[in-house]
Amino acid sequence: MSQKILTAAGYHRATSYRRHGLTPHSLDWAHQPVPVKRYPQPDRVPLDHDRKLPPLDYPGIMRHASPGHPAAPDIQVMATVFRLAHDVTARAMHGGQPFHYRSVASAGALYPFELYLAAHHIDGLAPGLYHYNLFDFSLTALRRGPVPAIPPVNRGIAATFYITGIFFRSAWKYRSRAYRYVLLDAGHLLENLRLALGALGMDFSIHLDFDDRRAATLLGLDPRREACLVGVHLHGAPAAEMGTGAAGDPKPLAGDILRASVVSDREVAYPDILRIHRAGHAVETGSAGAPPELAVMKKTPASWIGLDPPEFPVPADYARILGQRRSRRNFLSASVSRADLMSFLDLVTGHMGAASAMPPSCRSALATGFLAGSGMPVSPGFYLLDPDARRLGCVSGGGFTESMARACLDQMWLKHAGLHLLFMTDLDALDRTWGPRGYRYAMIEAGRLGQQVYLAATAMGWGACGIGAIYDREAADLLDLSDDGALLYLVGAGPVKRR
Template sequence: MTEQKLMATDYHRATSYRRHELTPHTLDWAHQPMPVKHYPELPRVPLDRSGKLPAVDYFDLMNRRQAIDSSRPEALDFRKISTAFSLTHDITARTMHAGTPFYYRSVASAGALYPVELYLAVHHIDGIDPGVYHYHLFNFCLTALRRGPVPEIPPADHGVSATFYITGIFFRSAWKYRDRAYRYVLLDAGHLLENLRLALGALDLSFSIHLDFDDERAATLLGLDSQREACLACVHLHEGNAGKKQTVAPRDLEPLSAEIRQASTVSDREVAYADILAVHRAGNGINNTPAEDRPVLHVLDNPPSAWVDLNLPDHPGSADYARMLWQRRSRRNFIPSSGTRENPMTFLDLMARNIGTVSTPPSVRSAITLGVLAGMGMPVPPGFYLLDPDAKRLGCVLAGQLTEPMAAACLDQMWLKHAALHVLFMTDPAALDRTWGARGYRYAMIEAGRLGQQAYLAATALGWGACGIGAIYDREAADLLDLATDGVLLYLVGAGPVKTR
């Protein structure tokens, strides 16, 4: 990618898959990226597993709308923070693959490569000193990177007790996906962000999500090597003494040591893909576009010809959220089903109500368009539909059985044709570029990942399986859906009944 090709449209086009044009690529297993960051000898703080996980019904949790509330009197303590980490990103099972242990996690990841990392900046939490900490998933502990008061990044209007930071390490995904990996790093950041959002909601905490901040300042705060690892999302906790501005004023940050920054290197033979660095840097900085300025996405040339109401059941059922989170898996052994109307409609309602939640920034709410491919056995005829989240209805764009040709467009992963439905996350990169520049691509991909994680959870709650697909013959899929010239399919999640043991 040249210096003139810095926008999302150019990156997406340059990294598109085309049938018969994929360059052979052998995985360098001898230099596979490490799944854990290794820091020099730094103090560790064991997290507390003694707290009970919240007994929250998943369907009730979907009805909650978190907002900043600085009037709550209780202080945020270490045990509650520990539970938040457990509900956000934890080991859920262990198995052996070719003599090597493999650990299942509570969050989905493209290729099970897990490029994302989680950090915590503590301002005032009972039981833990102020500073910046890195979350060690396998040891369930925090590594202290900075000690003492630190500034809020990004600055907040309400007092902040702590801030979670989600980062992505490019090479963990690029080891397999090369220059296309930026797509998957952003999707995986969205997967993790949704788990964090739901964890904080289950704990009844007040929080705000931020995708706009000074990238370099955040990297300095966290001690990242910005050539290899980037901050992608911030979540402020407004709890306890949040009404009082107790955090330090913005000031110059001293860079952390070279040894700490070296931890962003996860292999001794890394490849830096210029396309990834170029498109990410093009989106650096704070987006000052007014919140009311939204892109007009031109995804389809032809609007839906007819609309169908979801007609939701009165009682969708119940599912213990924490238990369900531990049961989530990528499952692809779909079976054709002629089941009841309730499950598909409940699934689509859960997707619709999570588009543009109150806790997400206004920008991301208009960054994507959601579609559905209905397969056989659905309560609507097979075809391609748009999902209208406000009116809770489906609009028919194309009639016909499209799940099989879409499976072919997904690099011939033909098991996908048996899914009851395909959830389609689409956007118009040119419109994102015009409105927000290259940073708009982050909004769209992170939001697609966030909703994709929700699709996994909704499927699990209904006893279904789900599997996300980012490997797509891009133009082939767009032609199948008859998308507009600038319309693209970012991500697809197949969902539906699966074989059970």
Template sequence: MTDHVQEFHRRTSYERGKIAGPPLDWANEPDAFKIYPGLETISLIHPANGPEDYVSDLLGENLQFDHHFEMDFTKLSTILNNTHAMTAKARYKDKDFFYRSIASAGALYPFELYVGATNIAGLDDGIYHHAIGLQSLAVLGKGSILPELARGVQLSEATRPTAVFFITAIFFRSAWKYRTRAYRYHLLDSGHMLENLTLALKAMRAPYTLYYDFDDTVINQLLGLNPKREVCLAIACTLGKEYESETQEEPARIPHEAMRASQVAHVETDYPAIRKLHRLSTPILDTMEQPEMIDHLGLKPLQQTKIMLPEKWPELVTYPEAVFRRRSLRNFVQGEFKAEIFTGFLKILCSEDSSREDAPSGLSRSIAVGFLANESTGLEPGFYLLDRKAAAVSLVAPGLFMERMAHVCVDQEWLANCSIHVLFMANLQVLNATRGPRGYRHAFLASGRLGQRLYVGAASMRIGCCGIGAFYDYEASELLGLNSVSKLLYLVGIGPVKKYASI
């Protein structure tokens, strides 16, 4: 049987000297904002007082959720603002360009966010699109979404959501530049958005359930998407007050012409391999429990060291400010990387979702996490694996890896000055055997979530952070000593940067 995941990954792997392609088609540059012409919009509220937590508060074991949480329009506005915001404006090719609070490969922002309202005070039940360019909600259709939601998602009897958040990706936004490899970035970037969303929900103490597995067809139809151009990749349901309705609502209906909004350029090049793998990853397998990925990379650690993880780390700004300040900073400088900062990042990586209502999402076992460290960390320089459950690190290979990995990462020399390179890896054969092709989604979404968490944590400490999805895949596997079916999925460089060197 063909392993479609491994075949797709092989076909989209970069090889030195073989990644040059045609020049970018600037005449068909994708629109950064999805627009629904003629639809009613509702302006979001910008409350004067938002969350005052630090990132460490939201990732701590003692975070308490409000299981009587009641969603209203002001709280929803705060959640949306803290999930996805425009943070800076630049002028590029005679146009205004807006940077955002969510990391994205090439700043192409393929993701979109939709809200299903089921019991939100001050907002009619229905389906809404978060129009970030307008700081508003576009009204796609009013009415009940619960019957279709129940068909598309395996909701437990106790799950009565107050609001449902749908994260989608528009294929052409990233494929315009990265072609077929863009599917990796659709997943990573959607994971980035999902992590920002979970942090925003935690800041409101709103219990939530995450879903990576759902009926693609039902959910895409519910949102009015053109599935050849845009698809749903993740869902979050907020829980709280039990849903009550005195009358039977009509189901929400989205106009058929809304599907046209999934097209973001006049002429869009189609990449059938993206659609094919996404279609093949539609089935949800009820299979064996997934083994610990860290044990299936073909690596033989030399020794293990328990790490004392801190409850707090040296944060200089609060969580909302850290989200707003998030940037991909690349001007790394070699310098001191204090022990409390290093262990703070390990704590960020080891923190699990703390909503007791969470549905299993494969976050813990769909990927393995490791890192390359230089001497500034206080550890022996080398390649380490991180056991997130045991909070322990294992030395795989001693040595100085930074310059070699920078060479592997398409010769981005500035990466050599990082203090650590965080590595997200997976055995593709294990993923396929336990979850089918859908496991590929799980692994990249999980990697994106942790990558965004590192970004926000770094911003809170004024430390540089930059995610890297472009590297020579075979060279990366060879450098790390991975077996033939295990791959590096994502790398995040972290360390002091020139901008904050004097702080």
């Protein structure tokens, strides 16, 4: 086993793209992964998709989408949560095959994530473990009766949502690099789930640290193919404080349940993915919980600009934004007012830093910034975002967007985007503080914030498109990052051409 794969820095560098160093790779269309898990003789619980969604103001959600007050949820509320978290928003035919647009962004539209629900105290839903099927809007019962809460906490739990990733759905296209996209996509889905729970005023907590093997056994996953990445506890009313489910370890599910993690008749195993994921099984406590000192950039901002509160908050219905969210690349070089830029940044930074409901490990694993193009009301250049101090700092002036488009595998449409949102980390700091598991924190947080860029851009009437395909060192050198600094994810955003 290659030791360099057993660290965040080692895996990231081993799977880096290098100009003139990419190996040609054709897609096996005859064995493309299926988009839904196939369970034997499923015991389904239908959910109500016809019920009208409550009116939800998106800017208001961004100011208040944090844990609320305990409430006694019922199955109708759960149906609303699932619709807001992950839903089909449109259908089309691509290449003679049906294609389903979804409310969640995904690299290459491969959707490696799955969503599960462990019900403990849900009115109208028997205790047990369920898998969510968005195509027929139902829950598949995998276990009946009380199930343990993973991870255990000293609070009553009404239910737990689990987000998993199926490796081959992304590896079919991205090979060994796919672990990056599986984590990013888990973050995309997590942000929608977090916003849904916050919008409905629910009390919840997000967990990325738990016993990986125990979680896989509970969910009935084939650990060679699918992994649990996130758990979100929904804390219930005081009556639920009496218990959260079964004690002890979950019993393994039948082999045909595990085989549902197989999504293609011809799967290729990429050892680097399993190596880095299994290397992160152990949860490191870090240095007494202190956040790491990220040395992402060689330079610090020479000057800072305060983020103005929006004069006129953008009115937007949240359900409409979810329905209209798309990856759009037809960027238009156009002028953007200062008020619009500040409104956009207010939405994007609303739940960064101390205001985030994420675990401290995620909040401190990233540095965020953006490249401003020629149409922005600030000078073209590279800016760092400081969400806690509500300011942005100019690291370097000048035009970067065309060069960054070249560093993103020469996707030159990207040069027309008014903004390139940047999610960066210090790989060595991740390893020193949390070990290989730190890579999960940084990538999932980058995906979570990337989904927020999609939603904020949609609210503004702009377009957005995420980019994970990057000549890694070329992009880092362009930004003058440190030797261990890395650009994990880029999301282009700005005005787009109207059809």
